Amino acid sequence: MNVKKQISDFFVERNVSLGDNFVQLHLYTHDKLPEIDPGQFVQIQIPSSIHGWLRIPISIHDAEAEKGKIKLLVQKVGDGSRWISSLHEGAKLNMVLPLGRGFSWPEISLRQEVEDPKNAAFRALLVGGGCGLAPLYYLAKCLEKEGLPFDILVGARDKERLVLANELAEIGPTGICTEDGSVGIKGLVTDHPLWKGVAYTHIYTCGPTPMMKAVAVKAKELKARCEVSLENTMACGLGACLCCVTPDAQGHNVCVCTEGPVFDADELGW
Ligand SMILES: Cc1cc2nc3c(=O)[nH]c(=O)nc-3n(C[C@H](O)[C@H](O)[C@H](O)COP(=O)(O)OP(=O)(O)OC[C@H]3O[C@@H](n4cnc5c(N)ncnc54)[C@H](O)[C@@H]3O)c2cc1C
Ligand code: FES
Numbered sequence: 001m002n003v004k005k006q007i008s009d010f011f012v013e014r015n016v017s018l019g020d021n022f023v024q025l026h027l028y029t030h031d032k033l034p035e036i037d038p039g040q041f042v043q044i045q046i047p048s049s050i051h052g053w054l055r056i057p058i059s060i061h062d063a064e065a066e067k068g069k070i071k072l073l074v075q076k077v078g079d080g081s082r083w084i085s086s087l088h089e090g091a092k093l094n095m096v097l098p099l100g101r102g103f104s105w106p107e108i109s110l111r112q113e114v115e116d117p118k119n120a121a122f123r124a125l126l127v128g129g130g131c132g133l134a135p136l137y138y139l140a141k142c143l144e145k146e147g148l149p150f151d152i153l154v155g156a157r158d159k160e161r162l163v164l165a166n167e168l169a170e171i172g173p174t175g176i177c178t179e180d181g182s183v184g185i186k187g188l189v190t191d192h193p194l195w196k197g198v199a200y201t202h203i204y205t206c207g208p209t210p211m212m213k214a215v216a217v218k219a220k221e222l223k224a225r226c227e228v229s230l231e232n233t234m235a236c237g238l239g240a241c242l243c244c245v246t247p248d249a250q251g252h253n254v255c256v257c258t259e260g261p262v263f264d265a266d267e268l269g270w
Contacts, residue, residue, distance in 0.1 A: 005096060006031065006097065007096050008029045008031040008094075009029060009031075009092050009093070009094055010027040010028065010070070010095055011092055011093075012025060012026070012027060012088065012090060012091045013069075013089065015087060015088060018073075018163055018164070021076055021163075022074065022131070023084075023085040025073075025085075025087065026069070026071050027070050027071065028069045030068065031068065033070075033097075034065065036060055036063040036065050037102030037103070038136075039100070039102030039103040039135045039138075039139065039261065039262040040059075040060055040097070040100050040101075041058060041059045041098070041100055041237075042058055042060060042070075042072070042097040042098070043055035043056065043234075044058060044080075044093055044094070044095050045094040045095070046079075046080045047083070050079050050080065051080040054235050056081065057099070057231075058072050058073075058134075059135040059206075059229070060072070060134075060135065060138060061134035061137055061138055062141065070097075072084075072134070073133070073163070096238075099237050099258075100256075100257055100261050100262070101261070101262055103139050103262050104262075105122070105124070105202065106122050120149070120201065123198060123201050124143060124148065124149070124200060124202040124203070124204060125152075125194065125202075125203050125224075126139060126150055126152045126172075126204045126205070127205040128205060128206045128207045129156055129189070129207035129208060130156070130161070130163065130207055131163075132205075132208070132211075133163060133168065133207070134206075135206055136206055137164060137167065137168060137171070140168060140171045143172075150172055151175065151198065151200075152171075152172050152174040153174075153176075153192055153194060154168060154176050155176075155177045155178070155189035156178050156179075156183075157179045158182045159182035162176065162178065162183055175192050175194050177189050177192050188214070190211075190215060195218060195222075200224045201225065202226075203216075203218070205226065205227070205229070206228070206231075213270055216228060216265035220265075225264065226264070226266075228268070230260050230261045230263065231261065232245075232246055232256040236257070238257065246268065247269035248267055248269055249266065249269050250269075251269060254267075
């Protein structure tokens with residue numbers, strides 16, 4: 001896990017609109033970036049006239065640290081995210097990064113067994129919806145780079161709310177579920193036939209909490225390890241204010257911004 005953090009000015013290279021509710025921001029910095037793990041996030045400074053003094057946490061959606069580049073996927077929900085979404089080419093964003101604990105995957109010794117599909121030590125399913133797909137996109141790219149096999153499952157209420165599905169399909173096999181059946185399989189992500197056909201060993205999920213809880217139940221049935229990425233409301237993002245805490249399996253509070261946002265589902269008091 002990368003624990004080095006920094007404050008850097010980034011500049012908007014491109015602002016790509018993805019439907020009515022999302023933008024994908026392509027950003028670059030002149031600073032040297034540390035290694036960034038998938039699942040880590042940034043805290044963005046918003047002008048105090050728009051959002052008070054607190055920064056906004058957003059997952060790192062893609063990173064090329066050696067080139068000083070990252071991408072963010074931003075959903076327009078309130079004043080802060082709308083301000084970020086409105087930024088044009090060349091605009092400056094001040095960010096603290098990389099924050100939190102990201103997703104994990106097996107060491108090299110396990111990877112050697114990957115080639116035997118019936119007895120694989122690692123086969124992952126990445127399950128997400130909405131802006132929860134942002135960190136899963138970067139995770140998928142990292143798994144692909146490592147040569148680890150995975151499938152992706154994207155859920156949305158309907159076609160209009162579906163985001164990133166085409167981009168994810170370029171990285172790995174991608175199944176789609178919509179609640180109204182307007183694209184892909186009709187139903188929830190937990191209804192998709194992928195769950196029946198493949199012996200997944202690792203499940204990674206990010207999105208609405210009810211979806212992640214249902215995915216964690218399915219993972220338990222499969223005896224697969226399940227990592228979930230939480231999006232609790234945050235203030236400092238650095239472990240100081242404790243506004244982001246969540247109960248663990250023993251009933252103790254854990255700090256989502258420093259001990260997460262990614263947790264083993266078994267660690268949580270769900
Ligand atoms: C670790 C982490 C990673 C995140 N990654 C992303 C991301 O990649 N892309 C993205 O668009 N958003 C992400 N979020 C959520 C994002 O931080 C909030 O949407 C943002 O802070 C809202 O600020 P605002 O000023 O636009 O809205 P506000 O005015 O603060 O809130 C507007 C509405 O959004 C709701 N809201 C605020 N924060 C959250 C939240 N965390 N989860 C659900 N609802 C919320 C509020 O309850 C309110 O109804 C992430 C949050 C966390 C903690
Ligand atoms: S947001 Fe302040 S401790 Fe987590």
